[in-house]
Each structure stands twice: as C-alpha cells, then as structure tokens.
Amino acid sequence: MTKIALVVSDVDGTLVTHDKRLTDTAKAAAKKLEDAGIGFTITSSRPPVGMRFLVKPLGITLPIGPFNGSSMVDGDLNPIVQHLIPESATKRAIEVLEDHGVDIWIFTNDEWVIKRDDGKYVPHERDTIQHEAVMVDDFSPYLAKACKIVGASADFPLLERCEGVMQKALGDTAVAVRSQNYYLDITPPNQNKGTFVQAMAQRLGISLEAIATIGDMRNDLPMFKVSGMSIAMGNASDDVKSQATDVTSSNEAEGFAGAVEMILKRNAGG
Template structure:
C-alpha cells in the first residue's frame, strides 16, 4: 500500500502552462483523505517551491536542489549535501572554459555574474530551443529581478572571498548538443561531482552524494515509512535515483525513453494529466 508519494515538479506536477491542474489537486485531496501523504523532490530551490508546497498543503519535509538539501515545512535544514567551495571552483573553471550559461544555487539564492548579460543569454537560449515572444521575454526580465536572484559581478572573487563554504548546485543551459556533451564529459572526470542531464539542453551538477533518491530516503525515514510504501513520479534523469529507491516508480509520458526504462510504470504526459491519471488509480 502506498503511504507516501514523492513528486517531481517541472514536467510532472506542473502542466505545460506551468500550473497544477484541478484534476491533480482533487486526486491529491482524495488520497490524503485516505491517509496518503505527499512530498516534493525537485531541482528547484526553496523560494521556487514554496508556492506549490502551500497549494498542495504539504506538511512533510521536501527535497530541493536534487537532494542537495532536505528542508522542513518552515525552511529548517534537515540534511545538506553541498559541493565544497574548492570543488565548486573546479566545476566553475570548466564551465567558464566552455563559455557556459549557468546559475549557481546557494543559500536559497540563484547567483549570476551580470543581470543584463545573463538576461540576454537566457533570451538567446530560449529562442534557440522554442519560439518565444515579447511577453515571454518580459517574463524572463521579471524573473531575473526576483528577490532570490543575486548578482555578484565577479563569481571567481566571490568564491575566493571566504563567504561561501559550499554551494548546492550548478544549473547549466546549452542548446548545442556537442557543447553540452563536451562539458558533461569533462565534468564527469572530476571526483566528487554528480553530473547529469535533467533535460536534453541542460546539465545539473551536485555533490556526488546528493540526488533525489537520498533526499527521498531521508524524508521517508522522518515520516516513518518503508521504501516499499513509497511511490515516486517524475520525468527526468534526475528522478531516476528516487525511482530506484521507491517501491513504486512512475515515469511521465513526456519523459525520455531512457527515463521510462528505469520506471516500473509509465503514465500519460503532463499535457494529458498523466499525474492525475496515476493518482486516481490509487483512490
């Protein structure tokens, strides 16, 4: 019997409009009345998760930054698996060498070097992977001015300043496959890093001990449920470790074939309410 359901957010909980469907919320409410609890396991940081945790009335801890942190409902840190700053410097050196577009996740902030330059590179990136209009560009401009965005002007100097002892993760965006592969190959050679693709145009870099499976295990332990009583639902390669941990694993229909091979079951896409389809089967 499923007692705990762990959900990825992007591509799983959210539909293609970036929203939780009413059908999903009704299924969640029905399962909760039956005694099933929910948690979130995501690559996002806490400021980008709170809205969804609140809308789902989640009270259990959540795993953020791909399991780099497990946080309580009030934001307290229950577990942290960060990249020590000296190791982060090595990853940073490689990213700069490849002229990468990337974010640094640190202390509930997203660190970038220059807002104007970063914004233009974001616009260029999204133009390359999908059709975007002026409205979408305006949304990107709003996002880069969000309170959790931190402009440092000189990341190397910031890393050497003594302020950060560690960071949670790097998030890398690159639409050219050959450049993404070159970065991946070089980063994978660095001991202590967990490097993986969460999307065909992105890389994520965590500490080698950090993944969603480890984060989910910590949450299940805190809740007092066994792995076989846990269901994990997701769509990306960063969800595979929680598939391996959970007794029941479900890949979204919009997941890649490789991700689907790691799951016991496959449901509909996030445009088809695939999450709700699965949850309704357990009512």
Template sequence: MMKLLALDMDGTCLNSYSKISPTTMDALYLARTSGIEIVPTTGRALSCIPHQLRKTGLFRYVISSNGAVAVDLKERKTLFRALMPYEAAATIIESCQGPDLKMAAHIRHDYLLQGQLLPFFGHLIYGRDASQAKAVPDLAEFIRSRHADVEELQFFLLTKKARERTRRIVSEFPELSSARTSYYAEIYSSNATKGTALSAVADYLSVSKDEIACIGDGENDITMFQASGLRFAMGNAVPALRSMADVVVSSNNHDGVAEAVRSLLTAFL
C-alpha cells in the same frame, strides 16, 4: 498501504507551460486528505518551488536541487544534505567562465544567477516561479566571501568550446558528478541524488520502501525510482525511466499525475 508519494515537478507535475492543472491539483489534495505524505522531489532550488503549491498545506517535506537537500519545513530542519565544497565550486566557476557560458547556482535554498540576462529569461519562461531568483555580479566571489557550500551549479553552454572546457575542468574533481545536454550542464556532489535524499526522508518518517510511490519523467528520477516500491512514469518520460516503471500514465500535458494518483488510491486505500 502507500504512505509517501515522491513527486517530480518539471515535466511531471507541471505541464509544458510550467503550470499545474486544476485536475492535477485536485488529485494532490485528494491524496493528501487520504493520508499520503506528498514530497515534492525536484531539481529546483527550494525557493523556486512552483508558486501554485506554496501555502497550500499539501506538503511538509521537500527534496530540492536534485537531491542535494531534503528539509522538514515545519520544523525548519535539514534531513539530508550533500553539497559541493565552496572552494571547489568557486574554482570551477573561475576556470570555466567566459563569454560563451552563462551560469547559475543553488546556494542555501536560493537560486542565484550571475549577471542580469538569465534572470530576465527566467521570468520570461517561468513567470512567478522565478520571482525568488536573485542576480549577483560575481558568483565565485559571492561563494568565497560567504564560505557558501553549493547545492548545484548550472552552466548554459553556448559553444562547443564551452562544452569541452567544462567537461575537462569538471573531470578534475572526482568527488563531483555532472548531468549534461549539448547546451546545458548541472554539476553537484556525487552523493547528491533524489534516491538518497528520498531514503533519508523515509527513514526520518519510519516509512519502508514498499510504502513509497513516485512519479517522474527524467533521468534524474532514476534513483528515486530505485528507492520506491511503486513507480509511475509519465507518458513523456525518457525510455530508461519508462522501462523501470510499474505503470506508465499519460503525459504531463494530459494530467498523468492525476491518473497516477487515482490508480494509487484505488489500489491501496
């Protein structure tokens, strides 16, 4: 019997408009009332969990910031944490910053953005989900003055020079890892993965790997797949994840999560 469902958010539970469809919401309620513990497992900061899921009673445990933090919301307890030391984070920000780079950070469950431009675009793209984002004038100063260790740094790279500068500077910190595209980089502790955090939650709940199912779409979900006994890849998933999946379902624009939940309930309940 499956006891836990680790569920990615963006590109999986949410469609291309950053919404959760009624069909998917109904499937999640059915899974929860059937006794399955739903664990949102997301790259977002905890404060930016999709608004459609807040106050639903669907979940108690959350893995956020790509596995940097796992929490028990009911007990207000941290189950897992793998953070960047504040001094390293501040140094990277100061060394990388320039007019060709915009930056944000996940700190103490909040989503902090340097300046006013990023919050504006965040609200434009994500609507109510970005309502908890906070603008600060100087991220490095904010981090240093509060001795605030960092869950994740996010850099928006506007030029080739910004990409090269960021790659060179981050390489000087072997205790950190990064994931990047041509225009974007995430920087985090090498110990922060969705899979590690998921295993910590499972241990806390005395749930075995064979009792864990997961649904995902991106490369950051690979370690989550490795920590799960049953793996569903979305139809829009990256090839590496599709190749690892036990089942490939429809895309996030065609209620693939609902399809996975129905399959899960039919097979194991």
C-alpha cells in the same frame, strides 16, 4: 503487495505543465492522496524558494527536497538538512562550464547568483522559481556555500557533451546530471533524489517498498531505483520509462493525476 504510504513527486515536467502551471486537476489529485491517508511531498532541482508556491495549494506538510534532493527543508523553507558542494569541486565545475561557453549560475540556500542577465534562460528561470537573481562580477564569495551550480545552454548537444566531461572532471566530489535538456546541475556528492526518498522513509518509519515516486528526467532515476513503485511521465525519454515500474500520460495531459489513480488502484488491490 505493499500498500503505498508516501508519494514523492518531481516538479518540472511532472507536477506542473510546460508553462509551469499547477492545474486544478493536479491539486485535486493531491487531495485524493490526503483523503486516502497517503503522505505526499515533492523533490526538485529547484531551489527552496522555487518550490514555495506549491506547498499550500497541494497541502504539503512534510519536508520537501530542493536541489535534486540534496537538501531537506520545511514548509517555511527553513533547512532541516543541508549539504554543500565542496569548494574545490565548485571551482572545477565552473572551469568546465567556462570551457564549454555555457551560462553559469550558483544557488545558495536562499540566493541565485549570476554574472550576466542576458542569457536565454535567465528570464525563464526567474518566471519558474518566482525569484530575482543577484548580479555579481565575481563568484568567489559564494564558492564555499554553493548548494547547486547550473550550466544553462540552448545548445542541447553541447550541454550533453559537457555533462560527460563534467562527470569525469568531478568524479565522486559532486553529482553532475541534466535536470532539463537545457540545464546541467552540479549538486553535493552522494546526495540525490534517491537519498531524499531514503531519508523520508527513515523519518516516517516506513519501508521503501511503501513509497511511490513520479518523474520524467534522468535525475529522477535514483528515486525510481529505491522506491517500491516508480511512475515515469509520458513525456519522459524511453530510457527513463524503461527504468520505471509504470508509465502515465504526459504533464500536458494530466499525467500526475493519472499516476495518482494508478497508486490508488494499487492500494485498493486493483
């Protein structure tokens, strides 16, 4: 069995708790990986700025993958590789979101752009990514530089229906998948957490079999499919769990640390 040389973890619902805390146990688990000579990095639907607070506490020195892995940035958040949503797809996505009556946000590499700040999830996102939004009356200046579009809604069934409509409307011009029950992410075509994992393997000169991935949502499945070991969180849906090689406990019960122990045990031949 190939030993794990790199661990790639999702953030929300995986590495941090429900209230977005990075626990001491999670930090200690990341240190165990370092001590074992195993590389560690993160990928998330978050923009780069929303991942900054994790880099130093976790001792991350490798590139990280924001926007569901469609970009790659260094520890100072400087783009290494960046993909954008085609402007035509951005316009179509906004039309579909407007038709469904959900809040619309646009993320560029360094800005979060909204038209209203009274949406249910604006304060939540502000606290999560620790960054203020830019309020605008018109999205037009941002259409050609969108790294991610988000449809936010507290109506989970509505957003699930919107996801299906969006996927049909965009086809292969962009990727549309929910990163949370309340967030529908639209990101650049042919890019996802799986392509980020593949890029990291190439960058480090290691095989995909030597990579372990940890996550909890359907947007984590592309990286599960390409990695040698995939670990679903206990809080993941049964569908996500069924597509992982292993399952750990929930993010509220130190599931990330549990996943690290599984990886270390595998490497030890246990």
